[in-house]
Amino acid sequence: MYRAAKDTPPCLDNATFAGNVEVQASKGRGRGLFTAKDVIAGELLLCEKAFSYCSSKHSKTSILINTHTSQATLGTQADLITDIVQKIFRSPSLMPVFTSLYHGDYEPVDEAEVDGMPIIDTFLVNRIVSFNVFGCPRTSLENHSAKSTSESPHHTCRIFIKASHINHSCYSNARRSFIGDMQIVRATRNIPAGSEIVFWYAIPGPNYTYEKTQEKLKNWGFQCTCAICQQSKKIKKNVSSKRLALLEALKAAFGNRTSADLPKAERILNAVEKTYTELATDLPRLALWHPYLLLTRIYCSKNQQDKVIETAWKVLKSLGFKIKRQNPLSLQSPFEIEQWGLMEDCLT
Template sequence: MSSANQHNTIFLTPEEDERMRKTLKGRLQKCQVLAGQPRVPGDPNSRLNQVATASLLSDIAAAPDPWLKAQNGQPDAIVAFVVGYPYPPCTVLLQDLQPMDLSDLRMDTHHRGRVLTVRRVTPVVKLVAFSWTVVQEESSGEMERLEVLLHKSKHGEDILETGSIFVVKEPYFTLNDQGEPTLRIDHPSDLVCTDFLRADSSDFSTKEVGDSQSAFSATTPTALTAKTAREYKEDGNAALKQQALLLAHANYTQGLQLVTKDSAVKEELACDLFRNRAHINLVLNRLDEAKADALASLTGLEDQKHKELDSKAYFRAGCAAHNLGDFQEAKRFFEEHQKLTPGDKHAAALLRKTESRLKEQASGMYDFKKIKVSLAMGRPRVDAASFTLNTKVGESPGHGRGLFATRDMAFGEIILCEKPFCVIWGSEDEALTAMTYDGRDDKIRVFPAGLCKAVVQKLLDNPSQVEKVMDLYGDYSGIGKQIIMEDSGPVIDTFQVYDIVARNAFGPGPVYTGRNDGGEDEGVRKASAGLWIIASYINHSCIPNAKKEYMGDLMVLRATRPISAGEEITHSYDKSSDYDARNAALMKTWGFTCTCALCIAEKADGPALRKKRYELESEANALVERDEAARAKRLSILKARRLDQSINSTYDDKIYNGLPRMALLKIQKWLAEATTR
């Protein structure tokens, strides 16, 4: 991930690195030893007591979450977990899977082609990187631990708390990081809640967790009486008033299923249910379904009542299309809305906004002054369109795919402006930075886990966006880029998303506030990160022809020199002037060694000359940081000039002809400011 904020850098001593590596590798090694061995049933009371203890510790903020303390001694800490080895999600329909029992489980095994049905019998223990509970098999009464890793929530609700009866598709039985046997869920689609209504979690407070029988009854749902479609609609409306959005969605969905089965039910009720569910989907950011529901609710009737209802449907379809970036379609829906209710000023304003987005998309002309005013008002997610007509994706010899200019561009000209597919700001609750150990290459990395979670959720909610995200580069190809739909919705390979985010995410830095302080401070645990699709195709060069900046979540890429049509667009992933540090970072984060002209020249200098240059540069940088240029004394200026000459002498004029001399940039800028004064 390309970072814009060096304050979020995490330093590990060799001892900390080794301790973390040893801890996280330990689980993988134990799993290899135990792989294929039969499951050993645990003591039910022991498992239930574990939940009681963990819940108590969690309540007093001392949960046994695997944290790694930052070296600077701050109270901030970084959650650490293993990401290798990846495995694909189940892509088999539920009806084609063969049932299995807990007794059939084998250690560290993916039970392909099988399915396990269990009931949750304890409260859910919720930690930063995962949630877990104890589940029971109804036929045998045996219990086992069930964990959902990272992607553990859905629209603010913990997945394990959305019901009591779960179907685990192709169960993965393994050891967790604490060495305990567990059913592990990495892919959300591998866990299906079969409850329609959530069990009331408040029931747990009246049960004794140490008593397995009472814990079992705590999650047994009350028998549901048969309801009509109209009753489901009324229950959905009541849930909506209480802001229980997922429950409202479930009620409307159940009502629609009855409508489609009962031809005697009036079609108007179906339209009401679709229209109401469209509203819920808009709030939940399920934009694909929101648009489809809104259009399905259209009656086409000419009386005033139904015109107003259809107008509302077009409005919701327009909002969904606008938020998906389909501005031409959004314009059409808003125009239909205006035809039916021409006096609606709010919709007229949205139509004007949509027309402005279409102009931005076609011309690349933006009202940056207005955007900055919006940022100053605390709205970092800019209402703007992406402009990409100056570029196209193509093959870059030796570098996979890259981004190329479609026309000549002058110095300073906008190459592209792009809105992100997804961005999480450090000030938001969803932000989470993690340390990951990847078993594939034995490396520890800093990773924007919060962004990864948000990308997975957005793809689950909007399958139309899957192909363009999964087309991005990642080391693990997973299940490919084509959308796979199953009984419970789309299948997303979370390991595939992990690799895509790790290789393509950008760190935009803290939110711009409009003040002169550069933005809000970010803690080490919560750095801003985002995924910009088109910009992800831009390859690295240490002598790039483009430079990016951010206005809120709008990335603006400008030419740093004249660019010819057909030329590849490049920017710098790492701007370090230290050749060795720069290439180490490029290899660790992006998996390649740079072979640009500058790197070839610096490599030829040899380690001794590079070390001498680095020491001189460090001395010069210390002077720059210590002495303000505007108030520099003559002695400091003389010393700066001597350092400038010494650093410059480490560069061979012939070899570096036409190449930037990176170690001189800061000291020469300081000298220019000081001598101008």
């Protein structure tokens, strides 16, 4: 598969697998993708071939003007819209498959054909693409590796029909990856049958606030109501300000990695911990995992292995992992994951 993904276009000779998921009504969110059976962390949920894709390497750098909004769509995404229009025109039976995707409040034309020729509502296609397009790397493996590349990490635009039904949540329970024109979605936690599959459209940053998150999501036309956002919305302004000030002080303590004041950094992180009231196993502490990971890397560069293990545990704990160790006082004790937390690239 990886060998085939190196070709341009990266079209793999593989089919969609969707046996573990089904599209259902999602309360307050239109439709969503739900588990058809109990799944465990790491299990394959969906492996889907793109309905349409366009790579920057064979982009014609098109420009499409939407006369309704006076907005221009450029380059790869414009070529993707053109490709979809031509695909549906050649195979009109694909029309309901594509137009079933979310398109906001746009009212499509009623007529399906004129003089025996199919009518393709290009404004509708443009709107659907704007809400459902995936910007993807050629492969997620290459994107996460240290190997440098001249390609943009999201050089390909693609539309996936099934995966487009996955709704957003900051408290995601699934993780996606890409290889060629395939998208692979796996569970990151144990998910009971009939539960909605969710992942984040915009990754919450370390200085996560309710307002910043909603600003990132405004292009999709909704506000996130996940448990993390609800808690963030309730946080008192003085507590939020204190946390952000501590995170700024933490940057200064880290400074240049070679001259970082690590004892001070740990004291500040302990103070950040105290700004949270909910247990990390109930709601991940998004401001903490990245600083603890940086601390882990610095200790690793100094060959302080006990501190590496100690801070690595704190990375997992802040992301909501619940880990049982045979000997809690031993940093190297055998362990068992009792609850899976949020998955980040650093953990995959």
